[in-house]
Amino acid sequence: MKHPLASPLASAFALTSILAAACGGAPAIPAAGPDRASGQSTLMGKTLAGQSCDAKNHDRPFILEWDATDAAQFETLTTADVVFVKYDGCKLQVIDTCKDDSVKGSLGAYKPVSWTSGSVEKVEIGSEVDLYAKLPLGAATLGGRVSAGEKFRMEYFVSGTRAATRPAVYKTEVAKLPGCRGATHFVYAYALGAFALGSTKNIKGEITGSVWGGEAGAARTQASAAEKKGGVLSSCRGDSAKEIETCKAPIRLTLRELEEGENPDAAAARAPETPAAANLAGKVDQRINLNEKAQEHYNAALQKLNAGDGRGCIAELDKSDVADPRPNMVSSGPASWGAGTRAQCLMLSGRCAAGKVLMRKMQEAHMSTGTGPEVIDMMVDSVVEQRCTGTDGTERDRYIFAMRRVQEGVTSKKPAAFCKTHTQTAMTLMSKVTKPDDRNAMVGGGAQSLREWAAACSLKAGDCPQAWAVFRDLSAKLVASKVITGSYDAKADFGRRFAACAAEAK
Template sequence: MRRALAALLALATAAGCGSPAALVAKAPEYAPRDQAKARSFKNQDEPLIIEWPAAERTKLEALARRGAVAVHYQGDTMAVLGHCRVPGAYGYVSTTPQRERVTIRDEDDLHAALPLGAARLEAALKKAGQLQVSLTIVGTFQAERDAIGRDELEGDCASATHVVTALAVGAFEFFAGGDASLGADASVGSGPATQEVAGAHSTAKREILNQGGDQAVCAKATAEDTAPPYGCGALLRVEVVRLVAPKKTEPADASPAAEPEPPKAEPTPRETPRAETSAPPFFTSYEPLPSPPGTTTGPPPSDPTAAIVIGSLITVGLGIGVGWIIYDRTKEEKPGPTGGFGSGTSAFGRPLFSW
């Protein structure tokens, strides 16, 4: 029995199975082509965009100079919406230059590092065996606000889902393959990934897939920069935030509104009867003449007509009375019944006064 088992193992090894574990049946992997890998959600809100075509990165850079940018972001697709205007702008924050190197060896690494371009790069990964990204980051453009409401957008924004709130800038180089060289009778690595080269000289090939900026220029960046050095402003990574849905307004009260009260009629003001003034028959109303220039204003003078009339009446009355007395004394006296002086009567038949 033991000899049979040993022979079976030797036969499997000779057939190229490599190990007994290779004989164990494996269930097929469920990997739909139209769905992103689970690990791609690691950097979903801060994806690298170094694999974007130059035209797309240039469009995003130009729009970011005018103001905040809205995008349609779903799954592994991000589309920049150039006709959608977002309130706010970006301000540059200079940081200490940071260098980063990312090595992608399998599809899981690919979807985790480059979720937006993983589907397009799977063929390049299989052909080259690995992909590498070299980054130099010198600063970030930060948006003025971290939350934008959908109702604040203007223009063609029906498909907008997110707004870009930050853009890391610097320089990068994205290439396929390794950068190590192998000499004769050399080996690289250990374990299942070991590669042995005997009696030959092999050099790993590098294929540039995309690049932007100049890493030598990025070395001149300082903390006082208000903008990235010219030649070191390539877009490397974006940070997106989902748009805030507008607040729902509560429905108005459906109860019938009370009918407004009819306006009250204002009472008609009654005219105050004027007191009738009895003026003397000889008086007439007059308007005082305006004062001549240079004279001081004061109470109007008394009416001269009334004074003249009253004076005339008094004078006439006094004249009649005095005349009557003189006439009565100078007329011829008649002897009275008693014959005394002063006891007679006047011509009018009235007794005269006596002394």
């Protein structure tokens, strides 16, 4: 059966030579091809693999011409199998049908991403020699301009790399699969991050730092628009970049040729009891032990989550992912049930925004067809209420987290300072986030709920003066906003509701 993505992706990923000086004929800038049905460019199918048309010279190309659709399709292919390409002369074509759909990952898969702290790196293109040596895949669209004297600057940030589980793939393995016809290399690894490239003629002033990465010291009189982008370079910030979706775009590939001959492990599996066969059995035993080790780390992550140690939880999940790198098991993948645990740990460690993104994706991956986004939003809200301890979340996130803490103090005794701190946070944010029609009742009816909960929290903590003060102040807000109408006596109302503290209503 023809794979449903075969034609669109194979077409989209065809990187065709234009520089004819290496392949015969005169170099030329490509004519604009027809747009896709989506309205996106087809230039990705017309980029140069190298001035010499020798793939061996360029086995780690930057991907400059892929648009968001191309990148998304590539990442889809990497979820369960390694990606194969035909890399010959000036052409690079992804063979998206090269897989065994009956046995996912039979030719290898990709390990969890190895995240790095990273920094913004620069590439200066001042001549055709620079272009072909540093950015050969950009020759199709930039070659004519560079030959005319225009200079370019590229900045990139590598937030992490993802490598294959196998160091080599053998030709005899892929020869058995009709969909692999023509494959010459596989993507052994790829770098994630972001990049931006533009002409230096558009950069005003002296460049002493990053132009597009938001780095201090870029003295210029106006912002410079990048002509080519992958991800959002300004979102990449140290080791936190690993949780920022806009700094996780594939930007560079590492390619390896298919090996001659047969996979020695496959040959050993068919052999009688020999040292090679015993070695294979040892690998199987090691795999079982790794899975057990992964479970140990996952259990430790849950313990640290329940203890309130978000950073420790993430560290244990990282170890679990390394021990069992199957695509459907790694906690950073939305399809994994462990993704929900990682999302909560991110929130607990102060990275609420990143945790919400992962939690929503996990819910979308596991919810039944037809579940509306409102239901998913409510589920994410329920986790935010419990876990979003940091300040990087939205004002709404911080508000509902504070409201939930005050509510906890109604039924479980908390220190008076606890009640006061979270009440003040909620009161500060209330006017900015409350909406009568909000899906969350704490946001829709905030002032009334907070008045009751805050006073009850303080009463249970044994602080009657604080209980009356917050009840009085919030009652005044309700009267001013006309939620409470007519004649109203806050002192009498407080005394009826909180008799134990009635004497404080002075």
